[in-house]
Amino acid sequence: MADIASTDALSSVRADAPRISFVSLGCPKALVDSERIITSLRSEGYELSRRHEGADLVIVNTCGFLDSAKAESLAAIGDALKENGKVIVTGCMGAEPEHIRDVHPGVLAVTGPQQYESVLAAVHQAVPPSHDPFVDLVPPQGIKLTPRHYAYLKISEGCNNRCTFCIIPKLRGDLVSRPAADVLREAERLVAAGVKELLVISQDTSAYGIDVKYAASKWKDREVRARFLDLARELGTLGAWVRMHYVYPYPHVDEVIGLMSDGVILPYLDIPFQHASPTVLKRMKRPAAQEKTLARIQKWRQDCPDLTLRSTFIVGFPGETEAEFEELIDFLDEAELDRVGCFKYEPVAGAPANDLGAAIPDEVKEERWKRFMEVQQRVSARRLKRKVGTRQQVIIDSVGPTVAVGRSKADAPEIDGSVHVASRRPLRVGEIVTVKIERADAYDLHGMAVGF
Numbered sequence: 217m218a219d220i221a222s223t224d225a226l227s228s229v230r231a232d233a234p235r236i237s238f239v240s241l242g243c244p245k246a247l248v249d250s251e252r253i254i255t256s257l258r259s260e261g262y263e264l265s266r267r268h269e270g271a272d273l274v275i276v277n278t279c280g281f282l283d284s285a286k287a288e289s290l291a292a293i294g295d296a297l298k299e300n301g302k303v304i305v306t307g308c309m310g311a312e313p314e315h316i317r318d319v320h321p322g323v324l325a326v327t328g329p330q331q332y333e334s335v336l337a338a339v340h341q342a343v344p345p346s347h348d349p350f351v352d353l354v355p356p357q358g359i360k361l362t363p364r365h366y367a368y369l370k371i372s373e374g375c376n377n378r379c380t381f382c383i384i385p386k387l388r389g390d391l392v393s394r395p396a397a398d399v400l401r402e403a404e405r406l407v408a409a410g411v412k413e414l415l416v417i418s419q420d421t422s423a424y425g426i427d428v429k430y431a432a433s434k435w436k437d438r439e440v441r442a443r444f445l446d447l448a449r450e451l452g453t454l455g456a457w458v459r460m461h462y463v464y465p466y467p468h469v470d471e472v473i474g475l476m477s478d479g480v481i482l483p484y485l486d487i488p489f490q491h492a493s494p495t496v497l498k499r500m501k502r503p504a505a506q507e508k509t510l511a512r513i514q515k516w517r518q519d520c521p522d523l524t525l526r527s528t529f530i531v532g533f534p535g536e537t538e539a540e541f542e543e544l545i546d547f548l549d550e551a552e553l554d555r556v557g558c559f560k561y562e563p564v565a566g567a568p569a570n571d572l573g574a575a576i577p578d579e580v581k582e583e584r585w586k587r588f589m590e591v592q593q594r595v596s597a598r599r600l601k602r603k604v605g606t607r608q609q610v611i612i613d614s615v616g617p618t619v620a621v622g623r624s625k626a627d628a629p630e631i632d633g634s635v636h637v638a639s640r641r642p643l644r645v646g647e648i649v650t651v652k653i654e655r656a657d658a659y660d661l662h663g664m665a666v667g668f
């Protein structure tokens with residue numbers, strides 16, 4: 217959950233302006249939606265409040281991906297109703313308004329994901345904007361909920377895949393790609409405002425542009441096609457770190473590895489494999505062929521030895537047999553992925569996967585999850601240890617009295633590990649320094665700044 221109080225969105229508070237308290241739940245894609253809504257509200261003269269109490273209105277941007285996320289969203293709406301009373305709900309859960317109204321009939325309005333205009337219309341109705349000419353309080357890069365030195369860059373909405381465990385396409389619709397020039401202009405503004413790292417996100421980053429047949433748009437003096445490879449190459453010219461998230465394992469992903477080995481974008485690929493057993497992958501409606509995946513990983517690493525691979529997996533998928541689970545464990549051992557997240561399957565209402573096999577009992581899911589994590593922890597620790605003695609570039613996220621904490625090119629914010637940096641001179645947040653790695657533990661690295 218993003219905490220508005222930690223952002224710079226609260227500067228320049230005007231006493232008479234309507235005040236809005238905002239709760240942002242869910243993934244980075246939802247966070248970008250929140251940023252857009254807040255940017256529009258601030259440009260219309262609304263102020264943000266740190267507390268529900270005393271605000272004129274509360275907006276809750278919900279997440280409906282898993283049942284646990286839905287429960288968290290419903291609880292956040294309940295708190296807002298109790299502490300304030302005037303509540304507008306938006307985001308993924310807004311695609312099923314009856315579920316919200318069943319529990320909280322008192323909400324003022326419910327709008328779906330990406331329905332920015334509907335959210336604003338609901339806000340205008342509940343609390344009209346004040347007519348003050350002095351409304352130009354929004355910086356050109358918009359309002360960001362992330363720290364100043366990194367930003368999420370959303371390149372498309374929706375998804376054309378139909379993974380059987382996922383209801384996102386139902387909630388957010390089919391793929392809609394932004395023109396490449398729009399994305400690049402936004403990225404350029406962010407970099408001009410001090411952003412050092414761009415995190416490219418979408419539901420399916422490698423599908424970028426398929427819906428618009430890779431249409432070109434004009435940026436600077438050239439035409440740039442809405443194509444994963446072309447966009448990545450242009451983003452790499454802006455002088456910031458560019459990190460690719462949510463890359464579905466299509467064959468053409470192989471093409472961007474060259475940009476990584478050439479240093480154009482970060483050698484980092486967040487590629488959710490979800491499973492390794494061909495039969496489970498088939499039931500998941502994900503691309504199968506585990507041997508091919510292993511061969512591809514090997515080739516990627518040959519072409520780009522510094523490549524960091526992050527992935528996510530699901531254990532306890534309906535009907536998952538012990539043999540299928542063991543295929544996954546064998547894959548983990550062989551693939552040697554650097555960073556891995558593992559989820560126990562949750563039967564999200566409306567997901568076709570729920571009917572594709574017998575539900576796996578919770579205790580079996582738990583046991584498989586533990587076995588999975590044990591194997592992966594060993595793999596991750598082994599890979600981290602190889603970095604001891606090397607020099608890594610590290611972007612500083614926070615500074616303390618004795619050590620600063622940052623991330624190497626191998627670590628995305630929030631989900632990966634950190635590098636703890638000792639330094640003879642004080643470090644600044646957002647600074648990129650060279651660090652000699654002295655020690656590794658299960659998730660993090662420790663070292664000394666040697667180049668500034």
Ligand code: SF4
Binds near residue numbers: 378379382383464
């Ligand atoms: S790629 Fe699959 S899991 Fe990801 S959003 Fe699309 S349907 Fe859902």
